[in-house]
Amino acid sequence: MKDKFYITTAIAYTSKKPHIGNMYEIILTDAIARYKRQRGYDVFFLTGTDEHGQKIEEIANEKGITPQQHVDEVAKVIRDMDDLLDCSYDGFIRTTDQQHEKVVKHIFKKLYEQGDIYKGSYEGQYCIPCESFFTESQLVNGCCPDCGAAVQKSSEEAYFFKMSKYQDRLIQYIEDNPNFIEPESRKKEMLNNFLKPGLQDLCVSRTSFKWGIPVDFDPKHVVYVWIDALSNYISAIGYDLDNQSEQYKKLWPADLHVIGKDILRFHTIYWPIMLMALDLPLPKKILGHPWLLFGEDKMSKSKGNVMYADDLAKLFGVDSIRYYLLSEMSFAQDGSITPESLITRYNSDLANTIGNLVNRTVTMANKYFGGVIADKNVTDSFDEELKSTCLDTVSKFTKSMDSYHVSDATDAIMELARRSNKYIDETMPWALAKDETKADRLQTVLYNLIESIRYIAVLLKSITPTTAEEILRQINCTISDYDSLQKFGSGNISKVADAEILFSRIDEKEMTEKIREIYPLVIPQKADIEKPKAEKVKKEKAVEATPGIATLIDFDDFMKVELRVAKVLECEPVPKADKLLQLQLDDGEKTRQVVSGIHTWYEPQDLIGKKVILVSNLKPAKLRGVVSEGMILAADASENDVKVLFVDDSVPCGAKIR
RNA sequence: GGCGGCAUAGCUCAGUUGGCUAGAGCAUUCGGUUCAUACCCGAAGUGUCGUUGGUUCAAAUCCGACUGCCGCUACCA
Numbered sequence: 001m002k003d004k005f006y007i008t009t010a011i012a013y014t015s016k017k018p019h020i021g022n023m024y025e026i027i028l029t030d031a032i033a034r035y036k037r038q039r040g041y042d043v044f045f046l047t048g049t050d051e052h053g054q055k056i057e058e059i060a061n062e063k064g065i066t067p068q069q070h071v072d073e074v075a076k077v078i079r080d081m082d083d084l085l086d087c088s089y090d091g092f093i094r095t096t097d098q099q100h101e102k103v104v105k106h107i108f109k110k111l112y113e114q115g116d117i118y119k120g121s122y123e124g125q126y127c128i129p130c131e132s133f134f135t136e137s138q139l140v141n142g143c144c145p146d147c148g149a150a151v152q153k154s155s156e157e158a159y160f161f162k163m164s165k166y167q168d169r170l171i172q173y174i175e176d177n178p179n180f181i182e183p184e185s186r187k188k189e190m191l192n193n194f195l196k197p198g199l200q201d202l203c204v205s206r207t208s209f210k211w212g213i214p215v216d217f218d219p220k221h222v223v224y225v226w227i228d229a230l231s232n233y234i235s236a237i238g239y240d241l242d243n244q245s246e247q248y249k250k251l252w253p254a255d256l257h258v259i260g261k262d263i264l265r266f267h268t269i270y271w272p273i274m275l276m277a278l279d280l281p282l283p284k285k286i287l288g289h290p291w292l293l294f295g296e297d298k299m300s301k302s303k304g305n306v307m308y309a310d311d312l313a314k315l316f317g318v319d320s321i322r323y324y325l326l327s328e329m330s331f332a333q334d335g336s337i338t339p340e341s342l343i344t345r346y347n348s349d350l351a352n353t354i355g356n357l358v359n360r361t362v363t364m365a366n367k368y369f370g371g372v373i374a375d376k377n378v379t380d381s382f383d384e385e386l387k388s389t390c391l392d393t394v395s396k397f398t399k400s401m402d403s404y405h406v407s408d409a410t411d412a413i414m415e416l417a418r419r420s421n422k423y424i425d426e427t428m429p430w431a432l433a434k435d436e437t438k439a440d441r442l443q444t445v446l447y448n449l450i451e452s453i454r455y456i457a458v459l460l461k462s463i464t465p466t467t468a469e470e471i472l473r474q475i476n477c478t479i480s481d482y483d484s485l486q487k488f489g490s491g492n493i494s495k496v497a498d499a500e501i502l503f504s505r506i507d508e509k510e511m512t513e514k515i516r517e518i519y520p521l522v523i524p525q526k527a528d529i530e531k532p533k534a535e536k537v538k539k540e541k542a543v544e545a546t547p548g549i550a551t552l553i554d555f556d557d558f559m560k561v562e563l564r565v566a567k568v569l570e571c572e573p574v575p576k577a578d579k580l581l582q583l584q585l586d587d588g589e590k591t592r593q594v595v596s597g598i599h600t601w602y603e604p605q606d607l608i609g610k611k612v613i614l615v616s617n618l619k620p621a622k623l624r625g626v627v628s629e630g631m632i633l634a635a636d637a638s639e640n641d642v643k644v645l646f647v648d649d650s651v652p653c654g655a656k657i658r
Numbered sequence: 659g660g661c662g663g664c665a666u667a668g669c670u671c672a673g674u675u676g677g678c679u680a681g682a683g684c685a686u687u688c689g690g691u692u693c694a695u696a697c698c699c700g701a702a703g704u705g706u707c708g709u710u711g712g713u714u715c716a717a718a719u720c721c722g723a724c725u726g727c728c729g730c731u732a733c734c735a
Contacts, residue, residue, distance in 0.1 A: 185662060185663055186729095186730085188663090189661075189729075189731080190730090192660085192661045192730085193660090193730060193731045193732085196661095197660095197731090197732090264730095334728095344684065344685090351697090352697060352698080353698090356694055357694085357698085359693095359697095360693050360695090360697080363693065364694080367693075411682085411683085414683085415682090418698095421698055422699060422700095424698075424699085425690090425691070425698065425699040425700085426699085428691085428693090429693060430691090430692065499694090502695095504695065576733085578733070580733055597659090597735075599733090621735065623733065623735075624733050631735040632735090
């Protein structure tokens with residue numbers, strides 16, 4: 001009986017059309033799924049869409065349609081894109097599916113009834129586009145640190161999940177299963193930043209919007225994103241608390257969740273804890289993949305550097321896009337897409353190396369023998385090397401795919417293609433063709449070549465499925481199972497079809513123009529090319545000018561900072577914080593509150609009645625929930641000591657310092 | 659501030675448990691070839707393997723310090 005392999009992508013948020021970088025995840029997952037099928041696994045590949053939340057509600061309102069209409073539209077766009085890119089998913093879940101909603105309600109209720117979820121209240125700054133809450137200190141200029149949109153203060157009744165209850169069990173699990181989180185560095189982040197310091201309870205419901213799954217027993221709440229979205233992995237395969245489907249019993253636990261590095265925390269902490277609370281086994285592995293950047297920047301609409309897979313597929317072909325993403329993205333490091341690199345990789349790898357290899361070989365077979373292929377067993381020393389490269393390639397490919405290092409696997413295929421091209425030069429078929437007595441040798445050479453091309457085709461099945469089939473068609477081969485790669489010569493090929501070009505070479509200038517037509521901002525204009533260099537020089541100069549000290553600033557820059565003398569009226573520690581003191585200051589006009597991280601060195605009585613220097617025009621911020629309207633100046637007296645700068649008592653409060 | 663990662667040829671990166679003249683792809687130059695999509699093959703390369711101490715018969719590879727970049731995070735203000 002076949003082993004099962006249950007693999008998932010994260011579900012895509014139905015706010016807008018996904019860009020090329022967003023599609024990397026499902027292509028990666030698809031390559032792994034196809035590979036596992038090739039290896040004989042009974043694969044179930046799940047993907048889908050995350051369709052709830054305030055942002056969807058707002059977009060629908062703006063468009064004057066219902067949220068359901070909106071998500072129906074976008075879910076279709078996403079699914080069409082998946083289909084276009086040949087993603088061979090077996091299941092497609094939408095979080096608006098009735099069955100999913102039912103399961104989520106049940107899960108929420110069960111967790112509430114067993115005391116893992118309790119009612120409390122939530123306060124924070126909420127970014128609607130990102131669907132996330134932020135603390136004051138996370139904000140950048142008072143706006144969302146991710147997208148830069150304005151945030152709004154929200155405080156509302158909410159349900160919370162008691163995360164801390166399970167944290168020790170989870171730490172234990174992660175330590176017992178060292179490969180649970182990959183890449184390794186991400187595991188350390190999770191452990192050191194969240195688990196070891198102690199988990200905060202997680203807010204799991206909202207009342208500020210309606211577009212979500214209502215909480216059964218308290219319908220003014222809707223289930224907030226995590227319980228809703230994460231449950232898809234079990235609801236999609238028929239989990240339902242007390243009545244679990246056969247499919248669920250077969251598939252769970254998942255073998256691999258493929259997700260973006262940005263949502264690792266939710267998949268490696270909250271999701272496992274939810275499962276523990278439900279008394280279900282944990283997934284076997286979470287793979288946090290890197291991002292595809294545009295050049296060195298994150299893709300975003302506002303930067304104008306967004307490209308879409310459907311546009312690019314029209315220009316380059318679906319398999320070229322798949323190949324590009326899979327070969328360009330390494331296991332743990334962010335990858336990069338630019339029109340130039342896309343064209344270069346296409347030409348050098350697909351057109352010149354693989355495409356040309358197939359074309360020249362099949363052409364020769366037709367030219368010299370009318371397409372007939374046979375192993376006449378007239379060998380030479382070159383042959384053995386080619387054969388062993390074929391076998392080595394299989395084992396390298398296998399090893400890489402088994403550990404999900406897909407770009408290493410594509411490298412292995414390219415190596416074989418290069419080796420095969422070299423074999424042609426070594427054996428010089430065109431020279432053999434001139435000598436009739438060498439016809440058998442020539443047959444053998446072509447046979448070996450076609451067989452090594454078969455290896456390439458079979459291995460390409462998971463990477464570029466259409467191309468793989470096309471190559472097999474041209475070499476007229478039906479034996480393409482993975483096991484047939486065990487032994488060189490298993491292809492049993494006797495006659496090839498006509499040669500047809502797989503990837504025609506692209507003219508760089510022409511293609512660059514075509515891309516510029518679609519994405520005018522993506523191709524840098526001449527003026528922009530000089531710019532980054534200039535900036536770099538500038539930066540270096542600034543550093544040079546002031547060795548060891550910060551960059552020099554203008555007087556005007558300094559005058560932007562308003563410093564005033566203020567008197568400490570009251571001072572007390574901030575509750576639940578051991579480094580923070582909360583001060584009430586007289587700034588000459590009014591009393592203002594400042595929070596300072598100096599409790600380590602000062603007790604309240606050391607400060608009360610003293611006069612200090614206040615940065616009075618600092619944007620207010622919240623620290624540990626307490627508003628701070630400015631900061632007081634202190635000096636790093638030594639590595640581990642801080643001294644507050646006190647001012648002579650004769651200086652009046654509010655006096656300006658300059 | 660805390661935790662983690664990375665610094666190798668012009669560019670993008672490989673370098674397994676320390677071992678002979680440090681590798682690949684792309685780009686560059688030169689040569690070869692003509693079956694093929696001006697393609698392929700070969701050669702030339704350039705490298706103080708971030709800086710600096712140390713361990714060792716031997717270090718890009720191990721340890722310490724420093725510098726720079728990146729990621730995560732915070733009771734930084």
